[in-house]
Every structure is written in C-alpha cells, then in structure tokens.
Amino acid sequence: MMRFCVLQNSRGLHSQLKDSVPVAGLCPQGAYGMQDSLRSGFTSVKNELLPSHPLELSEKNFQLNQDKMNYSTLRNIQGLHAPLKLQMEYRAARQIQRLPFLPSSNLALDTLRGSDESIGFEDILSDPAQSEVMGEPHMMVEYKLGLL
C-alpha cells in the first residue's frame, strides 16, 4: 500500500524538528526563556520528555490519526483516487486562512470534515478567542514560515 506523506502544517522543517526532540533545560516554557515555576512546575528531565497526562499525546494527534484511518479505509474500498481527491480539496481549503495570530473561521475546512454539524469539546473548551495569552504577531508569522 503506497503511503503518501501529508504535511499537516506549512511550518518549515527546522521548527518541526525542534518540537519533536525536546532537550531538558534548553527551552523552558516561561517568558523570556526562564522556567516559570508557578505555571509549569519545577524543571525535570521526565517532564520535558514524556507527556504528563495520559491523554496528551493521543489528543494532539487525534484528528491526524482519524484522517489517516479514514483515508486508508476509503482507499481500500474505492481505490486510490478517492482519498487523493479528498486530500487535494482538504489542502486547498487549508490555504484559505488568515495569518496565524488572527482568528480564522475555517468554514471550508469544517464543511469538508463535517464538523460544522457537530459539537464537541473543542467547540466549548479553551475558545482561542478568549485565550489568556497573546503571542507576538511578528514572531508567530516567522515561526509559521519556518524562519524562526
């Protein structure tokens, strides 16, 4: 079965590598590069390498894994063209977005995925419009383009 590689975001390779191999002590989560003990606890190698909650990893990759499963089932039932066409539409819809620090309605994406007709925890909890932290616009755009 041919496996097609799908880049789920347009970040450069450099920023992706940094996320996947964290090194303890070099990238603390606090502001200005200092460890924020109140919010993230004390530094510990275990905390930086392993997720502290059993659901953290599975939730981060949930949509990805669902899509992979659905596409491979579709490929088995209807042939290669079906998932290819769907992924083409999906990639086209992903490009209709605002800059990273602005809120996008994601209308086309929602319609394609079918999530415009269902309500889940991602619609109720942690609404990005009401998040307590705000990022620096220039740095967010640089990160997205992979220049950071």
Added chain:
Amino acid sequence: MALSNVLETPAAGFNFDNTARNAALEGLFDGGLTPKPLKTGTTIAGVVYKDGVVLGADTRATSSEVVADKMCAKIHFISPNIYCCGAGTAADTEKTTDILSSNLSIFSLNSGRNPRVVMAVNILQEMLYRYHGQIGANLILGGVDCTGNHLYTVGPYGSVDKVPYLAMGSGGLAALGILEDGFRHDLELEKAKELVRAAIHAGIMSDLGSGNNIDICVITRGGVDYSRPFQESEFRDDRKMKYKYRPGTTAVLTEKVVPLKLEVVQETVQKMETV
C-alpha cells in the same frame, strides 16, 4: 501584553498545560489538599416495559462525606424521546449529556426525524472511548423510537450493553437484586413504576452515597412523564425559605394619624398612544 514565547494560538479543546504543575503540587502536599470533584454516588435504574421505558434515579450528590446537593437531577434530557440517567462525576455526566443532546438536535433539524437510541449510544461510545475513561460517566440511556423500546448502558471506557433491565451507580448492586427478583417481560405501567421505585429505594437504604427523593421518568411512544419527585423521602427538612411574619404578629398599642396637606401646583395631561 504579547508574550514572545507563544508561537501558535492555543488549540481549542482540552488543555493539558497544568498537569505537570498539579502532579508536582500533589507530591509537595502528600496528596491531602487537592480538591475532590463532585461525584454523584448514585442509584439509577431502568426497565423496559410493555409500552416503553421507565427510568428511575435518586437525588443525592456527594462530595466525599458531605451531601452536596439534596435535589440533584440525574435524569437528563437528550431528545424528546430519549432520556439518560447519569452516575459518576456530576460535571462529566452533565456536560457529556449536554453535548449529546446538542448533536442529536442538530441531526433532527437537519433530517426532520426523531433520533434513534442507537445513534445516541454510538455518539457516546465514540466520545467516551476517545478519552480512555478520563471522563467518569456511567450512563443509562432509555428511549422509544420507530424501532421499538430500548435500554442501553454506556460505561466510562466506552463499553456498551443492551439489556431489558439495568441498575448502575454505587447503589446499583442493591437495586439490581430487586430488579432480578421482580422483572418480567411486558410488565404493565404501574407494576414497572413500582418495580423501579422499589429498586431505587433498596439502593437508597443500602448505600450511603444515595438518598433523598426518587425521580421516575416514563417514556412512551405518546410522550414523556417525568415525575420529579416521584416519592419524597420521609426525612426531608421543613425549613421555611422565607422568614416573613404575618401582618398582626405584633400587637398595635397606639395609633396616631397625621394627614399630609398637599396642594395641586401644576397639572399636565399627556395622551398615551393606544392602537
């Protein structure tokens, strides 16, 4: 104030940022001071009878050893023909049944049909399996749809069972004894209600986490009869919520009337717009 270490907008949904801090705090205080979530410590039961489904629940919600809510509503509305009893963590059952109800109402608006009980069960099962038991909701779903009368149970890890009678919660074992003894297929309405009432009563008597009143919900093809409370406990307190005194409680000893002299200085008439 823009932070320079935030490189992406935070994703919507569950946020696990504080788990490391919470684990560290628990270690510091020897696990004694973490707040406990409100559990329902319940008895819930359901029975399929001739014309539909009878669901019953007690009304006590506990937070460790304290009764937190004496009139907790444990039978939640899912759709006009489906109701759900919830045991486990109170917030989890509330939120999960709310989300389920919203999804099913979107579906019925889209398709113009009443949702079927299997749909509710499948949505719940997918949602609860995705979170691997972290959402502590033990649910009994009962409803009547075009395919018949159904009673399902969904566990916190996503397990599903379809049964003619059922009891769950901490008082579930006591209630199940009554149900096992008294259940017959195709019961009449009054016998079914009495059976569920007796089952919840047994749960209330034998379990510290269940108590106070009994709610009964009867779902039939023709509609829903939700009696809340169906039976009140004999030990309810008769506290008056308003402490007002009747006029005449205090005796009047003397009375003196001083008329206030007013003179009309100016009179204006404004017409009201009437149709």
